[in-house]
Amino acid sequence: MKRKEMKPSRCITVATALLSLVALKAYIEWTVEEAERVPTPHGGHGVPTTAQPSKEDLPAFTLQRFNASLHQLRQSIPRTNAYWNEKQHQIFQDLDDGLVNTSWNDCSAGPEAASRVAKISDFSSYPELYRNFLLYDECRNFSLLINQAGKCSGTKNRTFLLLAIKSLPGNFAARQAVRDTWGREGEPGGLPVRTVFLLGTAQGRLGPRLQNLVEYESRSYGDILMWDFEDTFFNLTLKDFLFLSWTAEYCRDVRYVLKGDDDVFINTPKVLEYLGSLDANKMLYMGQVMANASPFRVRRSKYYVPESYYVGPYPSYAGGGGYIFSGPLVHWLHLISRHIAFYPIDDVYTGLCFQALGILPEAHPGFLTFDIAEKDRSDPCVHSRLLLVHRRSPQQTFQLWKQITDPSLSC
Ligand SMILES: *[C@@H]1O[C@H](CO)[C@@H](O)[C@H](O)[C@H]1NC(C)=O
Ligand SMILES: *[C@@H]1O[C@H](CO)[C@@H](O)[C@H](O)[C@H]1NC(C)=O
Ligand SMILES: *[C@@H]1O[C@H](CO)[C@@H](O)[C@H](O)[C@H]1NC(C)=O
Ligand SMILES: *[C@@H]1O[C@H](CO)[C@@H](O)[C@H](O)[C@H]1NC(C)=O
Ligand SMILES: *[C@@H]1O[C@H](CO)[C@@H](O)[C@H](O)[C@H]1NC(C)=O
Numbered sequence: 001m002k003r004k005e006m007k008p009s010r011c012i013t014v015a016t017a018l019l020s021l022v023a024l025k026a027y028i029e030w031t032v033e034e035a036e037r038v039p040t041p042h043g044g045h046g047v048p049t050t051a052q053p054s055k056e057d058l059p060a061f062t063l064q065r066f067n068a069s070l071h072q073l074r075q076s077i078p079r080t081n082a083y084w085n086e087k088q089h090q091i092f093q094d095l096d097d098g099l100v101n102t103s104w105n106d107c108s109a110g111p112e113a114a115s116r117v118a119k120i121s122d123f124s125s126y127p128e129l130y131r132n133f134l135l136y137d138e139c140r141n142f143s144l145l146i147n148q149a150g151k152c153s154g155t156k157n158r159t160f161l162l163l164a165i166k167s168l169p170g171n172f173a174a175r176q177a178v179r180d181t182w183g184r185e186g187e188p189g190g191l192p193v194r195t196v197f198l199l200g201t202a203q204g205r206l207g208p209r210l211q212n213l214v215e216y217e218s219r220s221y222g223d224i225l226m227w228d229f230e231d232t233f234f235n236l237t238l239k240d241f242l243f244l245s246w247t248a249e250y251c252r253d254v255r256y257v258l259k260g261d262d263d264v265f266i267n268t269p270k271v272l273e274y275l276g277s278l279d280a281n282k283m284l285y286m287g288q289v290m291a292n293a294s295p296f297r298v299r300r301s302k303y304y305v306p307e308s309y310y311v312g313p314y315p316s317y318a319g320g321g322g323y324i325f326s327g328p329l330v331h332w333l334h335l336i337s338r339h340i341a342f343y344p345i346d347d348v349y350t351g352l353c354f355q356a357l358g359i360l361p362e363a364h365p366g367f368l369t370f371d372i373a374e375k376d377r378s379d380p381c382v383h384s385r386l387l388l389v390h391r392r393s394p395q396q397t398f399q400l401w402k403q404i405t406d407p408s409l410s411c
Contacts, residue, residue, distance in 0.1 A: 066336065069358030070095070073315075076355075082311040083120050083134075087341045095339060102338050107139035120308050127304070130344065133234040137342045140241055145201070146218050146226040151194055152251035159254045160191035161272065162327070164243055167262040168231050169202035169210045172217065174262040177394035179221060181401035182268045191272060194251075195223050197262065198243055200231030233302065236320075236346035241337055247327075248334040256284065257330065260322030263391040265400055270366070271387050275324070285359050287323030287388075288367040290347075291316045303345060310343070317351025318361040321369030321390040325354075332357050380404050381411035 074092045077085055091102065106112050113135045117123050123131065152159040163183050167175055175197050179185075183195040202210040218224035227242050229235055240259075247257065256275050260266065278284065293314040295305035325333075336356045343349040354361065366387030376382040378396065380403035383389065392400065403409060 066332075066357065070336075070339075070356050072358070073352070073356050076312070076315070078312040080311045081119075082308055083117075084310040084341060084343065085312065086119070091339055091341060104138050104140035104338070107136065107141070109135040113138070122306070122308055126306060126309075127299070129232070129234055130304075130306070130309075133342075133344050140238065140342075142227045142229045142238070142242060144225065144246070145228050146199075146215065146224050147246075147250075148196060148222055148225060149250055151196060151222075152254060155187065155192040157187070157190055157192055159194050159251060159327075160256065161193045161268075161275065162247070162251055162254045162257045163193065163195040163266075163268075164247075164257055164259045165195065165197050165262050166236065166239060166260070167197040167199055169199055169214050169226075170206075171262055172213070173394045175217070175223075177397040178262060179223060181397050182266045185223075188269070188272060189276075191276070193268070193272070196225050197223055198239055199224060199226040200229045200235055200239060201226065203230050203232070234344050237342050237344065237349045240346050240350055241342075244330060244334040244337055247330045252327075252331060254327035254330070255280075256324055256327055258322065258324045259320075260388065261320070261390065263393075264322045264369075264388055265383065265390075265392040265397055266322065266388045267366075267383060267386060267404065269405070270384070271324070274364075274366075274387065282326070283329060283359055284324060284326045284362070285318060285329070285354050286325070286362045286364050286367075287318030288321070288369045289316055289361045289363040290314070290319055290351075293317075293348075305344070314348050315351045315355040316361050317347050317354070319367070319369040320347030320350070322367060322388040323347075323361070329354075329357065329359070380406075380409055384409065384411060 070092070074089070077088055079085065079089060094100075094102070116138075117131075117134050120126070120134075123134070126134070152162065165175075165178060165183065178197075179195060184193075185195055186193055199214065201207065202214075214224060214226060218226075225243075225246060227239070229238055229242075231239075243259070247254065258266070258271065294312070295307075295310055295314070296303040297307065298304060333353050337353050340349065340352050340356060343352065351361065364387065366385070368386055368389045371377070371390055372382065372386075378399070380400060383400050384404045
């Protein structure tokens with residue numbers, strides 16, 4: 001971003017905004033009834049400390065193996081004239097023909113995009129945001145505005161768990177709650193845990209002001225990744241794609257990645273305990289599994305998919321509220337995602353990429369992305385047994401974290 005000389009009035013605006021941010025943090029803490037500091041996380045939970053495997057210990061994914069799983073994915077996509085189906089079959093055809101250099105940098109929303117979408121006979125009746133998604137669905141080359149290049153380096157042991165949290169520029173309170181509770185960085189039991197928040201840019205009138213605040217926040221906490229695209233629902237797949245490419249470059253040795261929303265509550269000690277108990281060679285893709293799902297045809301829904309866009313079942317996928325996968329898969333996911341056409345629903349897209357690698361999601365009952373019974377929603381004992389639940393406010397997050405990490409909690 002170009003930085004111009006700030007006019008005095010702009011300085012005042014920014015200063016006011018910064019004060020608001022500080023006040024917001026104080027407010028969240030104050031509304032947590034007790035002003036006392038949240039205790040150090042992970043204390044005394046006896047996280048198993050298994051030896052770290054070297055890269056050679058991990059199963060070798062060969063191109064041959066991709067060939068089989070790609071073939072299977074290909075078979076599962078009905079050959080109809082729906083837009084996405086045709087587009088993906090064309091990509092498979094290109095792979096057959098040895099055209100492996102897919103470039104995705106048509107960002108003009110110009111004549112080329114117009115001629116692509118002209119194949120959809122009822123395109124003009126698509127919801128506006130959908131039309132916008134389609135005009136940009138071959139544009140993936142966005143640059144980082146805020147990076148954390150050293151996020152995964154500087155520790156003796158390789159990063160064990162990277163918490164990658166999808167957030168929005170304006171969600172300051174949610175991010176503060178996460179970094180002060182379950183998302184706190186540290187090395188419990190010698191296992192480095194690192195956190196990044198994934199952001200695009202803020203839209204609208206307040207955009208520039210939020211940008212200044214987020215830059216300030218990034219300088220304070222060093223946990224913001226921001227790309228130069230508008231942070232909208234239909235750009236979440238783009239966010240996934242860019243995150244994979246970031247991780248492949250800056251955090252390629254990570255053991256596990258937990259991708260989630262900023263309004264989930266994660267029982268990090270329990271997640272670490274669980275991951276520590278696994279066979280390090282096992283390739284994990286785990287969460288709350290959506291099986292036998294298919295496109296939602298109700299136009300008013302956020303998840304609406306027109307029939308002229310996609311026909312067919314969805315692959316089994318882990319709900320986007322929060323799921324975990326093995327770090328060594330990042331490299332392959334990043335590679336394969338170049339050959340999977342963007343899909344407007346990000347967790348379905350991710351499921352397609354895993355399927356292309358031949359990896360099926362595994363269900364774990366501790367992932368509750370649709371929340372739990374009303375009566376249990378503030379019960380620390382219930383939360384101390386689960387791994388992840390959606391959704392909790394920043395205040396609830398502080399409260400629950402304090403309770404579940406209290407050594408005197410008896411359930
Ligand atoms: C890939 O898989 C297809 C279908 O199983 C097969 O026909 C083809 O020969 C395979 N290609 C390679 C290079 O193994
Ligand atoms: C793909 O791109 C790379 C690097 O730009 C190049 O070396 C290679 O020849 C290209 N392959 C094809 C099939 O075009
Ligand atoms: C992506 O690359 C294309 C072609 O080089 C360029 O025209 C476009 O502006 C780029 N888009 C972004 C968002 O960087
Ligand atoms: C690295 O992890 C091992 C156990 O896995 C632990 O014993 C050791 O203290 C850790 N090293 C550092 C520098 O934290
Ligand atoms: C995604 O971001 C790009 C770049 O900011 C923007 O042009 C496009 O409209 C966004 N797409 C959607 C569907 O919001």
